[in-house]
Amino acid sequence: MGSFSTFRPQHLRVVLLVSALVVGVPGRLAAQPRPGAGAPPPPALTVPLIMQAPATWVGTSPSHVRWSPDSRTVYFDWNPARLRRDSLYAVPFAGRGAPVLVPARTAAGLPDTENGAFDRRRQRLTYARGGDLFVYDLRRATEQRLTLTADAESQPAWLGATERLSFRRADNLFQLDLGTGQLTQLTDFRAGAAPVKAPVAPQRATLERQQELFEVLRERAAGRTASVAATKRAGAGQPRAPKPVYIGEQQIEELRVSPDGRFVTYRLATAPAAAERVAAVPAFVTASGYTEELPTRAKVGDRQATYTLGIYDRQRDSAYVFNPKAVPGLTDVPAYRKDYAAPTDTARPARALLPFGPFWSPDGGFALLALRALDNKDRWLVLLDAATGQLTRVLDRQHDDAWIGGPGINDEDSEANLGWLDDHTVWFQSEATGYAHLYTADARTGAAPVALTSGRFEVQSVVPPLPGAPWWYLTTNESDAGEKHLWRLPRAGGRRERITSAGQGAYEVTVAPDGRRAAARYSTANQPWELVTFDLTPNARPVVRTHSTTVAWEAYPWRTPEVVTIPARDGTPVRARLYRPTAGTATGAAVVFVHGAGYLQNAHHWWSHYSREYQFHHLLADRGYTVLDVDYRGSAGYGRAFRTGIYRHMGGKDLSDEVDAARWLVAQHGVDAKRIGLYGGSYGGFMTLMALFTEPEVFACGAALRSVTDWSHYNHGYTSNILNLPPTDSVAYRRSSPIYFASGLRKPLLICHGMVDTNVHFQDVVRLSQRLIELKKENWELAVYPVEDHAFLEPSSWADEYTRILRLFENNLRP
8 A cells, every 4th residue: 555664853964053951940941141241232122123023033932843653752843043934843852952953855754743643552643744645653663655646635534443544535535444455435425416307308208108019128128127136136235336415515524434434424514695795905015016806704794604514324325414403592592682582482593503523432432513503602512313313412501691712612623622531421621610621521321511620710721631541631820820831630530730840931732642741832921932841740840942032132131021910990800911111210101002812811921922012011111111011801811701801892891901900000100190101903903992082081192003993894703702793782883893982082093004904904994094084183193004914024014113103102101
């Protein structure tokens, strides 16, 4: 079945030696030079300096960490040479050797542990590369090519504890028996409608009946019938080609096969009618010299795709669909629409569902299906009887009057977020207690789920035990809401033990395939991410394997921002990062930064996603400003109540948290109440607009970057969770959209937006601009960036934008 080749890590070519590696407590990632003898003096921070390309100024942190199949080598993307793009590097787990560059040819032939599948004994790994299939034998350290075809093969998986593999080619599944070499087509899905046999014209039918007069024709017809019957008898019990299943114009997704190969399941997505409009973004600066339109997305409330779970029973050669009628609460009316409910259940339409899976138990005895209501207010975990297409048991129902979410809950299309602990035990995460925790449920009994973790913290990620292994590995924020550490938990639950050593910061952990060691990206608040490795034992001592920051960047004494807690007006504790002004420079002015994304955490002890803003805040502090970066209501890391605090009113509690933070600065840090500015991008830009339009006495000026101005023009997936739909909850959209409050603008406003923003469309600020013009507002300006999308790429754009922001603050907040 193909040739064999061998990959050995020692073939890698050493091209770079990094600084001395350190084994020690987190926070001292490497021996980093500081000002002193032979060190450059601390630079004076300027906007052009801190907004240049990060690879040039800060350095490039390692990313995309993965393992070799034998768990001996860590691979990661890195760019210590400050080249145009990252390259693949490798470092052996054993010892303290420096990372080495993996030659491009070697990198192209590495086994894929991320997307591949191990067999049940974890001795072989199958994966797709370049559209072909491979198997890597860990015992022999050899790779076997299985296919070499023009068609692309993907998604290989082992069928139970056998020599058989399933894989996808185009829209169909195939099975390959490694023992016999037999290739079997499991499905025959075809686009378009099933062919219809044309009816025989009446005249032709009459003529055919007349031919029964001739004995020779009758005898020949009887012979043909007998021959067909004999052929069928001879082929009885023999494998046969699958029946064609015509799927029309639908898209086929989630192709899966049961471990015994009998059932193939698939999700059919029906796109909205072609008449449904999609927003287009015009690009003005193009290679062609012509304006070109970039198709992007529909707007919230536009018709969305609908989904059906199909089942193909190969034994019966029959295709049918999952019947959702037994799903409890399927016709429930969302709480916000109780006034509009039909008087009887029979008049209520069933809510549309999005199915994930099924995920088969290792022995194939159970099929677990995750179902999401498309309004995202319910998530069910149910058992499916594939032979009938019926639901047999509900293992868990999570309901939220706002929307389902939280760590480990949002992405059920990935088997990394739920699965089987053994042949009958399901594991998953739920916010049933208000925080994302780990649960198990018994598929045999259907007893109430058992919580393996609990408390006022979140389980951020889960690595389940390997077959026969004793430990779960959990990343949680139980030590502090602003830290992420790795813990181990006994298989059956019990007392957790911390793996990563004490110290502020965060670990993004990748566990090795053997389940005994780990690699992680680790950072602190003032040191970017570096690669560390460690054994999976309590209080492990990480070995630092990279040093990524530049000497020039290290020459500045970067602060560790203070993480403070501010009491909101309703008593909720709200965390924030505080940057105090450099000693002797305090001006009494302050700047409040509003992070983007809504559901994102920034008041933490690890390296910020907003690294440019982190540096800009130092520049402001050096100029005498106090800077506060608030994790307002809706931010990540603090549980369900905090996450959903903005339901049906963005610009409500989230904005009042910012206002309370500004008043806290006045009361606790001597800030002048008349000299507080704020700024932010995306959701932070939206919040800046709402603040200046509705709280003009609190903030003296603001910069709104790539901001949403009217939520009815944003995308469906994000917005419908929080504000429902414009036709059914118009109140939520009106009170949450800045464009309706533009008349309240009193203080100077800077608006910055990329013209090819495919996330928050440039149309948003164009509409707001027209509104401000009609309102005869004069204290605002709009800066546009013709070649920039939502996330800017060009250093010149970043520098221009932040020069304008700094000028806004200097002109309006200085005494």
